[in-house]
Amino acid sequence: MDVVNIGEERYLEAIRLSEYAFQNRVADEQLEERLTHLKKHQQLIGIIEEDALVAKLHFLPLEVYVGDMKIKMGGIAGVATYPEFRRNGFVKEMLITILERMRSEGYSISMLYPFSVPFYRRYGWELFSNRIKATMSKSDLHFQAATEGKIRRMFNSPPIQELNDLYETYAKNYSGMLVREQDWWEKIVKDQQIAIYYDQANQPSGYIMYTVKNKTMKVEELVTLNAEAKRGIWNYICQHDSMSDDFEIITHEKEPLLFSINEPRVKLEITPYFMARIVDVELLFKTYVLNWGSDIEELVLQVSDSYAAWNDKTFVLTPNKIFIEGRDVRREKSLHLSINALSTILFGYKTPSELSEVGQVKGKREEIEKFERLLPKRAPFFYDFF
Structure with a gap:
């Protein structure tokens, strides 16, 4: 064929x-x-x-x-x-x-939304983000401390550049969020309500993208850069208690807003969402920043990849250079893992220790702990769909 x-x-x-x-x-x-x-x-x-x-x-x-x-x-x-x-x-x-x-x-990488996780795992893609839907009723809405800024709801064309600036600053705190171009924004804001929070100096510091239909408010995106914006937008959501009986917010596990509300025991649905795959290990490690310290001289990863022979190698990582050897090379300090495991680790979805517990990372405990010290502390998140 x-x-x-x-x-x-x-x-x-x-x-x-x-x-x-x-x-x-x-x-x-x-x-x-x-x-x-x-x-x-x-x-x-x-x-x-x-x-x-x-x-x-x-x-x-x-x-x-x-x-x-x-x-x-x-x-x-x-x-x-x-x-x-x-x-x-x-x-x-x-x-x-x-x-x-x-x-x-x-x-360096590829992403997809799977019709079947096992199917795409076979070819090296692995889960890298979850999608959280918090569901609550109007009885869960309690105002927090008032803020000095204000919310502006956009009646017609939303200021996409302003939204993108907020989104970009927010996205840099995570692994995996999409870089959005103008036409991508134009597509996702279509049929959405947009409200932006401005602080006392009239600087934007958060936005909410949502719909209100059939007595249900659905928050598709909630992006905040600081605690004030988070409170201001939450209070804006509470203002909809006369219009809606039910409220849904799409977010991620690390969002502290849900912890801060009066009764945090709301219904949470956690669903594995997008999958990612490293396309080229060597190329990715040329840009991926590890936390090298004076106590770590090298990390040796023996990667298996059945569908991309250029990744099916032993990678010797040092603070200044990457050395590549054949997979038949045996090193005492090697960590053995698949392209799937390496992909989910580098996005921060699972740690080397977690995967070692299910046999997906193999090697000495001190090498696994070394790998974890090298990794940035950054959560994965993905709002979009394609």
Whole structure:
């Protein structure tokens, strides 16, 4: 089989394949918009049989924040095959092809939303973030101390540059948050209410993105840069007690707001969300900042990767250089782990010690502890979807 680039002349076929596979019909009035979006933001590869598109994969050239760093990230979406062509290895070949292409184009990592976690784990992608939905009723809404700033609700076009500046500052505290371009913002704010908190000096320091429908307030994003903005936005949510009976907030495990409310025992649904994969270990470690100290001279990682031979190596990391050896080299201080384990560790989703308890990191205890000391203390988070 040959995996080929899919040109614009077959984009309608790709949409029809998605409709069939995901059982989600694109309305006629939205079809042109969908085609334009594909042409502008995505690249497609696939497999042609008898002059028909029978399997395809969408590639999105994106970036994510890992702390202060912006790293090239290859997003994968829309992976689909018609049922009569399944179990022929088509998806496997497309994933191998896109991994090779991402490496050649300088992508360090890849992300996707899985239809099946076990399926994509097989190819090296691993969970890196959770999605938390907090559900509460109006009886849970108790005002906190008043703030000196004020909330401004945006009635028409929201100030996207202002929102992005807040989002960018917030995102640099985490691993994995998407770098959003202007048109990405325009898409996500559509049909959303936006309110921004301004401090006494009229400086923006937080925003909320939400909807209010059928007596339910759903907070899709809550971004705050300090405690004042957090209180101000929470009090703004409380002001909706006459309009809504139920409230939902999408957030993450480390958000202290839920701890600070009067009765923190609200319903929390924690769902593993996006998956990530290191595309090129050597390239990533050239930009990923480890906490080297005078007591650590090197870290030796023996990585297994069945679908990217360039990662199936022993990596000797030092404060100034990376040395790469074959996996047959045996070092006394080596830590043995898969590309999956390394991916989830570097995003901060799981620690080397946690994975060692389930046999996914193997090596001496002192080397595992050394690895943990080298890692930045940064939580993973991902708000977006593709």
